[in-house]
Amino acid sequence: xxxxxxxxxxxxxxTSSLVLSCDLIPTHSVKRPWLSWTSSFPxxxxxxxxxxxxxxxxxxxxxxxxxxxxxxxxxxxxxxxNKKSWKQRTDMYxxxxxxxxxxxxxxxxxxxxxxxxxxxxxxxxxNARDLRNSLPSLTDHNACRVIGKLIxxxxxxxxxxxxxxxxxxxERVEGKLAVVLDTIQENGIIFV
Numbered sequence: 561x562x563x564x565x566x567x568x569x570x571x572x573x574x575t576s577s578l579v580l581s582c583d584l585i586p587t588h589s590v591k592r593p594w595l596s597w598t599s600s601f602p603x604x605x606x607x608x609x610x611x612x613x614x615x616x617x618x619x620x621x622x623x624x625x626x627x628x629x630x631x632x633x634x635x636x637x638x639x640x641x642n643k644k645s646w647k648q649r650t651d652m653y654x655x656x657x658x659x660x661x662x663x664x665x666x667x668x669x670x671x672x673x674x675x676x677x678x679x680x681x682x683x684x685x686x687n688a689r690d691l692r693n694s695l696p697s698l699t700d701h702n703a704c705r706v707i708g709k710l711i712x713x714x715x716x717x718x719x720x721x722x723x724x725x726x727x728x729x730x731e732r733v734e735g736k737l738a739v740v741l742d743t744i745q746e747n748g749i750i751f752v
Contacts, residue, residue: 652676655724655752659711659744663736667698668707670740672715672723682714704736708743715749722750 652675662669667687673680684707685691686698695703715723725741727733733741745751 655722657681657715657720657723659723659725661725661737661740663699663704663740665699668703668736668740670707670711672711672720681718681720682711684710684714699736701736701739704739705743708740709747711740712744712747712749721748722752724752 656675658673658675660671660673667685669683669685669687671680671683686695686703686707691703691706692698695706697703715721723744731737741751
């Protein structure tokens with residue numbers, strides 16, 4: 561079977577109505593000796609009775625959509641040096657609660673902060689009076705576990721169940737830092 565479509569427009573210039581008629585014409589009289597996947601498609605013949613002007617849009621300069629580009633050229637960066645990237649602009653809304661951990665020779669300190677408002681959600685340090693007097697060492701792995709547990713409990717009290725942690729340049733997640741992060745995760749906080 562062959563599908564034939566006819567498009568006709570009215571001759572009156574004030575109206576813009578189009579008539580579309582489609583008919584199926586049987587083509588069983590023609591038998592093909594070969595069998596291929598293209599022979600299973602119907603043949604499409606389209607004819608029009610009126611002469612139409614072809615649509616030729618002229619592309620404007622700079623009309624190309626560059627949504628997939630992530631890097632700016634050097635000339636664009638020189639024109640707007642302070643423009644932030646998409647990730648820099650949206651990251652504080654996608655991952656609003658930030659964990660920062662500071663480990664010194666004397667104590668361990670951790671806090672959870674809201675990136676957009678800079679509000680401190682929870683703080684724990686081994687330098688606090690209650691922990692300073694109760695812990696035998698302020699910097700060992702046991703002290704890191706206590707800090708992780710306190711941060712997790714205080715964050716849950718503030719209805720924060722997901723945190724993000726970004727490592728600093730050339731920082732590895734190992735040793736005491738890994739103990740703090742693992743303890744926070746074991747106590748029910750999700751890292752995103």
